[in-house]
Every structure is written in structure tokens, then in C-alpha cells.
Amino acid sequence: MLDKMDFFVCVIRCGSISAASRKFNISCSAGSRWLQELESHFGMTLMRRSNRLLTLTPAGQKLFDDFSPLADSADQLRRSIQDFKTEDIGHINIACTPVYANHFLMKRVAEYMDEHPNVTFNIVVSPWALDLAAESDLMISANAHYQGYREKDLHLVRRELYQCPFIPIATQAYIDKYGLPLLPSDLTQHRCLFASTLTGSNDWIFSLGDESEMIKIPKTLEVNDSDLLLDGVMNNAGIGYLPEFLVSESIERGDIVRLLPDYATSIWSVNLYYHPPQKASTVATHFKNTLLAAPFNK
Numbered sequence: 001m002l003d004k005m006d007f008f009v010c011v012i013r014c015g016s017i018s019a020a021s022r023k024f025n026i027s028c029s030a031g032s033r034w035l036q037e038l039e040s041h042f043g044m045t046l047m048r049r050s051n052r053l054l055t056l057t058p059a060g061q062k063l064f065d066d067f068s069p070l071a072d073s074a075d076q077l078r079r080s081i082q083d084f085k086t087e088d089i090g091h092i093n094i095a096c097t098p099v100y101a102n103h104f105l106m107k108r109v110a111e112y113m114d115e116h117p118n119v120t121f122n123i124v125v126s127p128w129a130l131d132l133a134a135e136s137d138l139m140i141s142a143n144a145h146y147q148g149y150r151e152k153d154l155h156l157v158r159r160e161l162y163q164c165p166f167i168p169i170a171t172q173a174y175i176d177k178y179g180l181p182l183l184p185s186d187l188t189q190h191r192c193l194f195a196s197t198l199t200g201s202n203d204w205i206f207s208l209g210d211e212s213e214m215i216k217i218p219k220t221l222e223v224n225d226s227d228l229l230l231d232g233v234m235n236n237a238g239i240g241y242l243p244e245f246l247v248s249e250s251i252e253r254g255d256i257v258r259l260l261p262d263y264a265t266s267i268w269s270v271n272l273y274y275h276p277p278q279k280a281s282t283v284a285t286h287f288k289n290t291l292l293a294a295p296f297n298k
Contacts, residue, residue: 004038005063007031008046009071012054012064019135022122025091072278089118090283095132096140097197099226099246100161100270101125104296105140112287119283127197127224130156130273137284138291139273144199144266156273161295163269164244168204168259169251174236181239181259184215191238192217197224199266204241207264217241243268270295 010020011031021031039046046060056064096105101123109121124132129141133156144166168187181187184206194202194217202222203214220238223229226246233240233256240247250256272295274280274288 001038001041004034004041005067006071006074007034008038008060009064009068011035012047012056013068014134015054022093022135075279088116088283088286090281091120091122092138092281092284092287093122093124093136094138094140095124095126095129095136097127097129097142097270098125098224099142099198099243100140102225102227108291108294112290116283116286119287133273137274137281138288140270141273142198142268142270144205144268155276157276159272159274159292161270161272161292162245163267166199166204166241166265166268167244167247167251168239168241168265169233169247169256170239170259171234171236171256174233174238175257177236184213184260184263187215187217187239190218191220193221193223193229193232193238193240194219195223195226195229198226198229198243198268199241205266206260208262241265 007020007024010023011017014020014023017031017035018028021028024031026034035046042059042063044059045057046063047057048055094105094109105123109123113119113121124136126132129136129139133139139156140161168181174191178190181190184204187204192202194204196202202217202219204217205212205214207213217239221232223232226242229240230242230246230250232238233242234250239259247256247258251258272288272291274284277285280288
């Protein structure tokens, strides 16, 4: 019955039976059955479900308040014992922003699986990786930094993996047809491609000396994948604003042209988020350390 009480605590913390079931590596129907058996054991209702919301009864709140510290202690004990293993065994859930997943993550995971064949992974690719923190061991998220930017407060540890500036780009064919923007304000008269998952909105930042301006570019085409956005630029669909590492090779080959080179832009930052040591599993911690050692090896 202790495992079902542990699962009950996990359901409340994750906010859903499905999320807790994934963490326990059981089916959602099995998770629902565990909760029914727990309520049958105590002879009372512990939670009510309506409109996908879970509401604790007074008895459920009492169980959660009193048992959750014990569940945490047991989990910490399990992780401490795992430290004595000579080989990693376990499962790692990762939520990752598309650009990092597409270019870097899979190589790191494949290498780790070769070295540790008893470790399994589940990778969810999402621009909103941090929204999946309750059901993930590691979250890799990207955002745009600019003057005045403030990241929301999270109960997670953050390590920056990489940063680079955004680069405004277009093909020569597009420039020949629609003209070359000489000032950031000229962009309002152009077809612009953007990803709010990269920049947070359709606002592009440009700085020259001590002056900065935020240009609200036309919403000509929005996508939520940076590789697709670059493909749109390469097909003459319009002007893009992308992280430098994604476009530098194409600029060097002459496939695209860097625009407004005298202006500084926002900084694109990729960050690894993970749970504090007292909540992190041993196997997730080991993979996290491997990732931090060489996060951008292709």
C-alpha cells in the first residue's frame, strides 16, 4: 500500500494521473486503479475529479500533508543507495526545445545509451519545455534576453549551455525584389518571418550605441520551429531573425545575407534546468553532468 500512497502524492504534485503514471512507468488505467484501491483501503474518498481538476478532500489533504515528507525521505534514500551502483540503471524524462533537440540532443543521448545500456529515455520536444517540469527530470529551454528581461521564478536549478546574438537575414533574391532595409524601422514595410517561441513575440530588438529600439514586425508568417523558419527565409519568403549559430554557415556560403550589421540584437540563450539534488534521481544527475561537460558537441 505504500507504493500507492507514494503514487497519490505524485498525482497531487504533478496535477494529473497521466503525468504521475508516466513517472511511475505504469499505464494511466493502472494509476487510476491504484487510487481506487487506496481509497478502498482507507474506506473514504481522497480526491474529487471534475473538469480535469483534482481537488483533495479533508482526508486526502491529511494524507498528502503527513505522507509527502515520508515519500521524499524514501526517494532520497533510494537515490543515495543508487550511488553505490557501478552502472547506471533507470529512466530519464527530458523536455527539450526543438532547436537543441534537432541539432544536438540525440547525439548525446545515443552516446550515453551506448555507455549505459540499462538507461532508458523519454524525450518530449516542445517550445514550452519548462511547462513540463513536473513530469521531467531535465528541461532544456531557450529564450531571448534583452535589456529589462526578467525570467519567471522557478524552483529549479538553471545552467546556461550557450548564448549567441540574433541575426536578421534574407536572401539576395528577396533583397533584389523588395529592397534592402537600412534602418530597423524599415522592417515594418517588409515581409517578416518570426517564431514567438524564439523571441517571445513579434518584437525584434536592435541597439546602436546607447540607444535601443523594439520593432514590432509584421506578422507575415509565424512558425514554432527555427529550422522551418530558416527554410522559409531560404525560399525567399521574407526576412528572418534567428540565432547566429543557425545561420552562420549559410551566410558564409552566400546563401543568405546578414542585414543591419551595425546593430546589436537580442541574445539567444539555451539553458538546462533540473531539480535540486534532494529531488533529482541519480541517473538523471549523471546524464546532466555528461551533458554539461559537452553540451554542443555534434
